[in-house]
Amino acid sequence: MNNNGQDKILLEGLARQNKESIELIYKANYKMIQNLILNNKGTIDDAADIFQESMIVLYEKALNPDFILTCQLKTFIYSVCKRLWLKKLQQQQRFLSQTDDFNQVVSVDEDLDLYKxxxxxxxxxxxxxxxxxxxxxxxxxxxxxxxxxxxxxxxxxxxxxxxxxxxxxxxxxxxxxxxxxxxxxxxx
Amino acid sequence: MEESLLLDTVERYNNGEMSAQELFHFEEMRKNNAEFDQMVVEHLFFIQDLEKYADFKRLKNRLNEIEDQLSVEGAISKSPLTGKSKLIYLWGKHKRTVAVAATIAIIVSISCFLIVSIFSNNKQNNIRPLVEKLKEQDVKYKKLENQIGKLKRANDLQAPIEKPRLESKFRATGFMIDVDNNYIITNAHVLNEVKNQLIVENNKGEQYLAESVYVNPDNDLAIIKITDRDFKKIPALPFSIKKTDADLGEQVFLLGYPKQEIVYGEGYISAQNGYQLDTIFCQLSTLANEGNSGSPVINKNGELVGVVSSKEANSEGVVYAIKSSNIYNAINEMRKIKENENIRITSKPILRKTDRVTQIKKVQDYVFMIKGN
CATH class of the missing domain: 1.10.10 (Arc Repressor Mutant, subunit A)
Structure with a gap:
């Protein structure tokens, strides 16, 4: 899987806080997350915060040498951001719109607990x-x-x-x- | 084992920097001494948490840097740029112009620097900052004084329990400018003396811990904040801070701490600029001594016109004070750098038609000793 090989290199880069790798991750995923947040009652600033948080979650994972990404990087980032945003909305007594969600989502609760x-x-x-x-x-x-x-x-x-x-x-x-x-x- | 030594040891252990022999001894000691082991565990926990925290901070800085850069390049969009990112944005836009300007600036600054450095060498010799360094004996004397005080208090059961006195290595002066948020103005060079604690002490000898918030060596002003919870608010500032320069010949007085109690001095504005025509300062004809750094200079209308900073070393009676307008500049600059600091000067000038003795009585509660160790 070409995609997975590339994801692995990016994650290794992230673990080293390598600038180019992080830039690539941003470029490939930021717009998707921004759309997710903007379409769900969030602002551009919310999107930036949530994306940054997901990078920190991902970094924690990447630091662990035993960590293997079981899905695409994109899917993982999307899942983390969605979960984080959902929690934020719940705190504010607002809810995610139940409409479109064509993206695949994986369970990330454990990762988020660790992050918290x-x-x-x-x-x-x-x-x-x-x-x-x-x-x-x-x-x-x-x-x-x-x-x-x-x-x-x-x-x-x-x-x-x-x-x-x-x-x-x-x-x-x-x-x-x-x-x-x-x-x-x-x-x- | 001394705490800092233990931290050093644990840190080297954590970083794998110990020699095989040292490591062996260290492990042995942990095995044989439960108390020691307990301490090591605690220190390790702390050091590792600190390392993690630092690592996380580095990542955050990196992410912010990348975000700013990408938003300048237009790869990602961010909301209206603020602060740092705006700078980067402008930088991207005007890179070439700035580069040319910078080259010119470098050439100019090289030629300026030469002149300035010669002058400032002179300055070192001819101008003396007025911070008093406390000698060892003074400190010892203080300790003795404290012990006597304690004995006295032990005899007098009615006396409230007092905080232990903090030792200090120097003494200077400062005055309150914001009674709501407890900000105090003093000289930047005063804070150079602080290595650990910064202490503010009032005329009654009550000490409070403070923190430096803003330091500007260029105009020699610093703003500090009393952070001690025990500090009780004092009423509104009785003097206003003058925005324009004081007039030549204007009578002024100053209050400061050239000794362990407040000292009054008077004089007049003898020149409108400072040493070598430095426009930040004005010149006073008065007497000032070590400890007077940061003293407020007040005119007969009860307006603050300057902050004592230094004196001519070679001639008696020539004192330099920072013009009060610089205080406003300092506050504005501080607001820009420290967005979460909230500073506001609100004064109720009540000194205009009062006599000097009343003026002094009103002002002295706002003048503090600045000490530290």
Whole structure:
């Protein structure tokens, strides 16, 4: 199956956060999702959000080396987006129109549960990050998200050397950890 | 084991960066010491969550980047462009013009940079920012003071329980500009001293934690926000912030913290521009010392006309203050960068026809020590 081979390459690219692969996935599927959302009481912005969420769900799956896509990539994305949008509409007490749906749909509930759980723990970390204050926030983001080297961080934050920056980083990390577990307990 | 050391160890373990020998010892220790193992598990959980979070953030950034690019190219449609994507859109449209302009700008900026850097070298020598660094002894003295305070309180059961005092390494001044949302103006160079906590302290010695929201080294202004829940709202601002320049010769006074209590000083506007005719600043003839950075400069009508920033190192009595109009620029800029910050200056100027002593009484509650460690 030529199609499946290509999907596999795209998924591997997505797992590496490869730009070209993600672009291809967008180009091949975005319009379809936008139509789905627009035809069902959504806006262009809703479509963008939902599509992004489906990319994150897909990314989680792609990261798992054992993951095999049992349907076409297109079908999977469509199913995820439809389910996500349905939930959003239900939250807003609105319902999906029962009319046309020629697209094939697969069950994605399990994937979405995983996604929801993951999202909850991201929220905790995000809260902790928001509370930590500067310069810790920028420093930790530079190291963990932007993956900058300590040397680079030291000069950017005007620490005398990489070792000093590293010491500071661990001080910040200790604080973040406290905030993280405090938030964690709050939610439990 | 110290917490940060443990985090370092666990992080290296998680990243597979340990040598075989170290790994062996680490595993042994986990096996033999349940308490240690428990701590490792907790730290691992945190580190792994953080890594995952960072990974997810990277993906989100990438997705946004791609979305913006594709919508510029017209491959996907998005609703009316806002913020960053609009910039990219304009960039796509005017790429060539911008490229030419940028080349010119680079040439110009090279020639400017040379001149500026020579001047700014001078600046380093001749201008002194007015932040007071607290010495070790001061800190120790503070600690002693705290302990005595505690003893006293222990004797006096009626006294309310107070928060422990936060140590600080420097002291400067700042003043409130938005009482609804607790925003305070100070100097950008003050915040350079903050490595961990930023602390705001009032004339009564009550301390509150704050966060830096906006820092602009170009005009040396910074906006911080008191985030402490214990902070009690204070009434509307008694002074207005002047939008135009103060007049030459205008009498002014300032309130600041060159020491651990509020200090009053007076003087007049002696020049309308600052050091080397810097138009952001005006020149005052008054006395200011370390700790005065960020002090409000107020005229006889009770209008805020400037923010003390630095003084001439070589001649006594020459103080530079940032013109108050820059505060409005700073607020506007901050609103653009931080969309979710809500800042509004609402003042009820009541100082116009009052005498100086009343003016000071009214204003001093809005002037804070800015400290940090």
């Amino acid at each position: 759980k993951r999202q909850a723990s991201f929220d905790i970390m995000e809260h902790a990050m928001a509370k930590i204050g500067e310069p810790c926030k920028s420093l930790l983001e530079a190291y963990y998200i932007e993956r900058k080297h300590m040397q680079e961080i030291a000069s950017e934050f005007s620490y005398t050397n990489a070792d000093n920056a590293k010491t500071q980083k661990y001080k910040c990390l200790v604080r973040l950890k406290k905030l993280f577990f405090a938030e964690y307990k709050n939610l439990k």
